[in-house]
Amino acid sequence: MNLETLTPEEVALILRIDKETVYRNLRQGRLPGAKVGGQWRTRRADLDGFLTRNTTNTAVSISGALSKD
Numbered sequence: 001m002n003l004e005t006l007t008p009e010e011v012a013l014i015l016r017i018d019k020e021t022v023y024r025n026l027r028q029g030r031l032p033g034a035k036v037g038g039q040w041r042t043r044r045a046d047l048d049g050f051l052t053r054n055t056t057n058t059a060v061s062i063s064g065a066l067s068k069d
Contacts, residue, residue, distance in 0.1 A: 004044040008033075011042050 008026065011033075012019040023040065025031040032046035 005036075005041040006044055006047065008040050008042075011047060014047070 006014070008022040009019050011031070012022045015022070022031060026033040026040050026042070031042065032050055033040050033042040035041075
C-alpha cells in the first residue's frame with residue numbers, strides 16, 4: 001500500500017497548475033485530499049487514480065477536470 005502523501009504545493013508542481021487552484025479544488029472536493037493537523041494532504045495513489053480517471057486516450061486534460069472558478 002502506497003502511503004506517500006503530497007502537499008498542495010507538490011500537487012501543483014505535478015499537475016503544473018497554480019497552488020491556489022489546487023487549494024480551491026481540494027476545498028470543493030474536485031481533487032482528492034484531506035486535512036491532517038489543519039493542513040491539506042493528498043495521497044499519491046489517490047492523485048494517480050484521479051489522473052487515470054480524468055485522462056483521455058489522446059491527451060491529459062487537467063484543466064477540464066478542474067474548475068478555475
